[in-house]
Amino acid sequence: MFFHNFKYTLKALLRNKGLIFWTLAFPLIMALFFNMAFSNIEKQDKFKAINVAVVTNEYYENNTMLKETFELLSDENNKDRVFDSKYVNQDEAKELLEEEKIDGYVVFSEDSQQIIVNKNGVNQTILKFVVEEIVQAEDTADIIQEKVENIFNSREENGIMETLKSIIILLQNNSANIKDNSDANLSYMTIEFFTLVAMTCLYGGILGAVAINWCLANMSNVGKRLSMTPVSKLKMVISGTLAGYLIQLVGVALLFIFTIGILKIDFGNKTFEMVVLALVGSFAGLTMGVAVTAAIKTSENAKTGILIGFTMLGCFFAGMMGVSMKYLIDKSVPIINKLNPANMITDGFYSLYYYDTLDRFYGNICGLCIFSAIMLAIAIVSLRKQKYESI
Amino acid sequence: MENIIEVKNLTKLYKKKKAIDDLSFDVYKGEILGFLGPNGSGKSTTINCILSLLNFNKGNIKIFGREMSPNAYDIKRKIGVVFQDVAVFEELTVYDNIDFFCGLYVSNNNKRKKYIEDAINLVGLQEFKKYYPKQLSGGLLRRLNIACGIAHKPEIIFLDEPTVAVDPQSRNNILEGIKKLRSDGATIIYTTHYMEEVEMICDRVIVLDKGKIIAKGTTDELKYLAKIKEKITVEAKEISNQNLNQIKQLPEVQNISYENGILKISYENEKNNLENIIDFLKNNQIKYRKIYSERPTLNDVFLELTGKELRD
Ligand SMILES: Nc1ncnc2c1ncn2[C@@H]1O[C@H](COP(=O)(O)OP(=O)(O)OP(=O)(O)O)[C@@H](O)[C@H]1O
Ligand SMILES: [Mg+2]
Numbered sequence: 052m053f054f055h056n057f058k059y060t061l062k063a064l065l066r067n068k069g070l071i072f073w074t075l076a077f078p079l080i081m082a083l084f085f086n087m088a089f090s091n092i093e094k095q096d097k098f099k100a101i102n103v104a105v106v107t108n109e110y111y112e113n114n115t116m117l118k119e120t121f122e123l124l125s126d127e128n129n130k131d132r133v134f135d136s137k138y139v140n141q142d143e144a145k146e147l148l149e150e151e152k153i154d155g156y157v158v159f160s161e162d163s164q165q166i167i168v169n170k171n172g173v174n175q176t177i178l179k180f181v182v183e184e185i186v187q188a189e190d191t192a193d194i195i196q197e198k199v200e201n202i203f204n205s206r207e208e209n210g211i212m213e214t215l216k217s218i219i220i221l222l223q224n225n226s227a228n229i230k231d232n233s234d235a236n237l238s239y240m241t242i243e244f245f246t247l248v249a250m251t252c253l254y255g256g257i258l259g260a261v262a263i264n265w266c267l268a269n270m271s272n273v274g275k276r277l278s279m280t281p282v283s284k285l286k287m288v289i290s291g292t293l294a295g296y297l298i299q300l301v302g303v304a305l306l307f308i309f310t311i312g313i314l315k316i317d318f319g320n321k322t323f324e325m326v327v328l329a330l331v332g333s334f335a336g337l338t339m340g341v342a343v344t345a346a347i348k349t350s351e352n353a354k355t356g357i358l359i360g361f362t363m364l365g366c367f368f369a370g371m372m373g374v375s376m377k378y379l380i381d382k383s384v385p386i387i388n389k390l391n392p393a394n395m396i397t398d399g400f401y402s403l404y405y406y407d408t409l410d411r412f413y414g415n416i417c418g419l420c421i422f423s424a425i426m427l428a429i430a431i432v433s434l435r436k437q438k439y440e441s442i
Numbered sequence: 443m444e445n446i447i448e449v450k451n452l453t454k455l456y457k458k459k460k461a462i463d464d465l466s467f468d469v470y471k472g473e474i475l476g477f478l479g480p481n482g483s484g485k486s487t488t489i490n491c492i493l494s495l496l497n498f499n500k501g502n503i504k505i506f507g508r509e510m511s512p513n514a515y516d517i518k519r520k521i522g523v524v525f526q527d528v529a530v531f532e533e534l535t536v537y538d539n540i541d542f543f544c545g546l547y548v549s550n551n552n553k554r555k556k557y558i559e560d561a562i563n564l565v566g567l568q569e570f571k572k573y574y575p576k577q578l579s580g581g582l583l584r585r586l587n588i589a590c591g592i593a594h595k596p597e598i599i600f601l602d603e604p605t606v607a608v609d610p611q612s613r614n615n616i617l618e619g620i621k622k623l624r625s626d627g628a629t630i631i632y633t634t635h636y637m638e639e640v641e642m643i644c645d646r647v648i649v650l651d652k653g654k655i656i657a658k659g660t661t662d663e664l665k666y667l668a669k670i671k672e673k674i675t676v677e678a679k680e681i682s683n684q685n686l687n688q689i690k691q692l693p694e695v696q697n698i699s700y701e702n703g704i705l706k707i708s709y710e711n712e713k714n715n716l717e718n719i720i721d722f723l724k725n726n727q728i729k730y731r732k733i734y735s736e737r738p739t740l741n742d743v744f745l746e747l748t749g750k751e752l753r754d
Contacts, residue, residue, distance in 0.1 A: 052546055059534065059542040066533035265531075268495050272529035276590065279493060279523045280546040281515040437512035438497045441456055442490060 052282045053290045060262050060294035067261070073359065074258055075302045078251040079309050085243050086314045100125070100135040101174045104144040104156035111159050120185050133181055157182055242401060244316050246371035249396035251306045252332035253362040255299025256340025257355050262291035263344045264351050269439045270344065271351065278437075288434060296337050303329050319404040324412060328403070332396040335419045336362075338426035339392065345433035365393030395419050444471040445507075446598060446629050447492065452501035454484075454491055454653075461487045462653040465501070469598075469631060474624050476644030477633035478740065480750075484653040485633040486526055489600050493523065505598070519547060522596030522628075526603050528587045530575050536586055537562075537571040540593050547594035561593035564619045581612030588616060592623060599623060599630045605639065617643055637740035649744060656747050661740065668743045670696060672712040674719055676705040678730035685726055692718055 064070060105111065105121055112118070125136035137147065144156040148169060155168035155178050164186055168175040264270050266287045268278035277287060307329075310316040318325060339361075344354055368391055370377030377397070380388050388394040395418045402411035447469035454462045462484040469475050477485045490496040492503050494512045503510045505517050530539045540558050548554045562568055565585035575583055588604055601620065605613045621643055624630055634640060640647050641661050649657040649664070657664055681689075681700060690698055694711045709715045716735050723730055745751055 052549065055542075055545045055549070059531075059538070059545075062538070063531050063533040272525060272527045273531060274529075275495065275525050276523065276529040276543065277546070278495060278512075279518055279521060280543070281519040282546050283513075283515070438494060440497055442495055 053286055056282070056287055057290040057294050060265070060291045061297065063265075064258055064262060064294060064298055069355075070258060070261060071298075073355075074251075074254050074299065075305060078247060078254070078302065078306045081247055081250070082244070082306060082310050082314060085247065086316075089243075100132050101178060102135050102137075102153040103178055104137045104139050104147050104153050106141050106144050106156060106158045107138045108141075108158065108160070110161060114159070114189075116189055117159060117185065120188070124181070133177070154178060159186075241317065241404060242370050242374045242377070242397065244310055244318070245397040245400040245404075246366045246369045246393065247310075248303065248306060248329065248400060249332065249369060249393040250362055250366045250371070251303050252299075252329060252396055253336035253339065253365065253393060254359070255295070255302055255333050256336035256338070256343075256362075257358050258295035258298050258340070259292045259337040260295075260340030260344040260354055260358060261351060262295040263288060263341050263434075264354065266291055267345065267434075269348065269436075269442045275442065284434070284437065292337060292341060295340075296333065299333050299337060300330070303333055317404075318400065321403045324403050324409065325400070328396065328399045328412070328416065331416055331419045331423075332392070332399070335392045335396075335423045335426070338423040338430065342426040342429040342433075345430045362393060365391045366397075369394035369397040389418070390422075392419060392422050395422070445469070446471045446505070447631075448504040448507075449488075449492065450502050452488065452491055452498060452503065454487055454496065454498040460653055462491070462498075465653070465655060467648055467655065467658065469629060470646075471629055472624065472627065473645040474620065474630040474632055474643055476640040476647040477631065477650060478635065478637060478640050478647055478744075479633075479650030480635055483650040485650060486602055487653075488650075489523075489602055489631070489633065493521070493600070520597040522592045522594065522599045524588050524591035524599070524601045524604050526606070526633075528575075528583055530583075530586055530590055532575050534574070535571065536567055536573050536575075536578070536589075539575070539586060540589050543590045544593040557593050557595060560595075561589040564592070564622060565589045566615050566619075581608045584608050585612060585616065588619065592628075595626075595628075597628060599628050601630065601632045603633055603635070605634065605636065613639075637744075640740060647740075649740075649747070651744075651748050657743065664740060664743050665738055668738045668746050669710055670708040670738050670742055670746065672709040672715055673736045673738065673742070674707045674709070674715060675732075675734055675736070676707070676719065676723070676730050677703060677732040678705060678723070678728055679703045681705060681728055685728065688726075689719070689722065692722065 121134070121136060124132065125134040126132060137144075137153065139147065139156075141158065144153075144158075144167075147153045148156060148167065154170075154172070154174040155166055157178075158165040158167070164182060166179050166182055168178070265273050266277055266284065267274040278284070307318075307325075311318060340358055343357055347354060347357065368376060368380050368387055377388070377394070380394075388398075395415045399412055399415035399419075402409075402415065406412070445468045449468070450466050452462055452465040453460070465484075465488060477488070479485050487496065491498045491501075492505075492510065494503075494510050494514070505514075506520070508514065508517065510517060531542065534542060537558065540561055541554065544554055544557055544561070548557060562571065565588055567582065567585055567589060570578060570582060570586075575586065578586060584604060584606075588601070591601075592599055604620075605616055608616065617639065620630060620632065632639075632644060644661065646660055647658065647664060648655055657667055659667075680703075686698065686700055686705075689695065689705075689707065694709045694713065694715060696708045696710045698708075699706045707715075707719065716733075720733065723733075741751060
């Protein structure tokens with residue numbers, strides 16, 4: 052009887068086009084949509100190379116590294132092109148700036164660099180930032196060069212070893228900086244995908260909700276009929292929700308396969324913890340669906356609507372439409388996101404991605420378990436009834 | 443006769459509204475018991491109380507001599523219910539729906555296959571096995587609803603208005619099926635507000651109104667309850683008040699009404715009434731278009747007992 056009900060619930064759920072759309076297809080469509088939106092932002096940035104001028108004084112002409120870096124950043128064939136550069140003398144640069152043909156110009160000299168702009172804006176900030184980076188890199192290169200020269204000047208073995216070590220440390224620091232930068236760029240995009248996983252986990256609860264709705268005499272006509280069969284309510288409810296949970300997990304798995312495998316989104320590499328989080332998150336969604344179904348007396352569609360609405364709101368607070376929302380809530384009304392399962396899931400993936408320790412991750416797992424326990428308690432209180440005042 | 447269901451002093455209130463009021467009755471093994479009553483008289487409520495789906499305020503219900511409860515699975519195993527509202531899965535085919543419900547009673551695959559075929563043949567859905575409920579007409583859907591409730595060959599079958607909004611062909615098919623179930627040995631409780639159906643298939647009738655039993659017995663017994671034995675209708679455009687008063691004084695006349703050129707006379711006895719009224723009309727030179735006589739129906743019984751028609 053257990054497997055019989057499991058099998059037919061699975062069959063019925065899979066044939067329900069609306070349900071399957073929301074739980075399996077909709078997340079994939081959202082993923083595709085996010086991916087397109089973000090890659091568009093990136094493309095726009097690439098095309099809008101910033102118009103700048105470099106004053107070709109003696110220092111600049113003699114500094115090959117500066118020259119090459121600038122030319123590389125301005126190269127039309129470089130896909131990471133930042134600048135559209137003109138190489139002029141100081142007077143011409145001033146003129147260009149006044150005519151607003153450039154956003155700013157740079158004058159390099161022995162011990163400093165001057166960045167001249169006449170407005171404050173995004174382009175000006177980028178110009179400053181990039182030039183400072185270049186100069187810093189140049190300094191590092193200088194230091195390395197110096198140390199290397201020292202090696203050749205020195206005859207002591209120890210000295211060589213020490214120098215080599217310090218070079219390695221320097222290089223490591225440099226590459227660490229680079230990695231940090233790329234992470235900062237990514238975070239914007241990945242957190243939206245984390246909320247998408249949260250949404251998929253919670254949406255899956257609709258499946259369990261519908262399966263339960265079918266078992267309850269006070270909720271559906273089929274429920275009346277099933278209540279008259281010689282199969283216990285507990286058996287019906289558990290086999291039905293299991294069928295829902297299975298499809299729900301397939302939905303989450305599909306989303307991972309699609310985002311990681313096809314869209315090449317980086318979720319980090321803590322696979323085991325990710326799977327645990329997805330299972331626990333989906334379970335939270337399932338219990339939420341069951342609680343809503345068992346406790347609220349309205350039509351099946353209304354219940355689905357409540358679950359979709361609640362999930363969407365939760366995902367919105369967790370940063371689905373922009374991470375600033377999450378920061379805002381975390382800062383001003385933290386209680387909302389402490390109770391928000393969508394945020395707990397999002398934050399769980401976030402902490403797996405950015406933190407080496409698992410404390411924050413375990414915190415989120417605990418939060419989800421408590422949430423599930425509360426939902427289960429609500430569900431059990433309502434499900435224990437076998438005879439009703441009215442049906 | 444063996445009592446298969448015993449209902450004693452059943453009373454059920456929805457909040458403060460009394461839906462059934464101190465009902466007591468028995469159901470005998472092998473009979474078709476009709477539950478006849480207008481909308482809202484408490485038929486469905488009674489069934490749901492018997493089935494232990496509803497809490498009730500007072501009373502006690504025994505099935506097969508044992509107290510009914512939600513956990514009485516061995517009793518439930520022998521019961522089949524066809525609820526008033528269609529209860530099938532939109533997502534499953536006709537065959538799968540029957541297989542699903544039947545499978546919760548019968549786990550042996552071969553036996554189940556045979557049971558499903560029997561149910562499909564009984565309601566006449568042979569050509570629609572692969573259809574989804576959405577593709578069925580209202581009548582066919584009702585037949586599927588019945589098949590889902592009876593496929594496991596229960597000993598007691600509850601049918602709550604299974605023929606509502608069904609075309610005459612489907613209705614006959616359903617009624618024939620129900621008679622067949624009885625002849626196969628089932629006991630049937632059948633609710634309806636169509637008295638013709640009751641007259642066609644029921645061995646015994648319980649007439650309900652406002653949650654109370656107002657009469658019970660075989661259809662003939664019930665008809666005997668009525669004081670009226672004959673009704674004569676005359677279509678005549680003009681009858682004077684004086685004539686109407688004279689008609690009222692004719693022998694055996696119990697009551698008359700005259701509205702829109704239609705005169706209705708009810709008699710307490712059925713002797714020579716037609717002859718008398720025709721003579722009277724002739725003698726008083728009253729012109730009439732039509733005149734006809736009828737035997738009383740269950741509706742008249744109901745009208746007499748409650749002062750209102752069975753169907754609104
Ligand atoms: N869930 C409910 N809550 C409150 N009152 C109800 C409920 N269900 C039925 N009633 C009331 O109880 C009375 C009996 O209703 P019931 O459905 O048993 O009648 P019925 O004879 O089956 O009518 P029908 O022929 O329309 O099916 C009616 O007055 C109805 O308004
Ligand atoms: Mg009813």
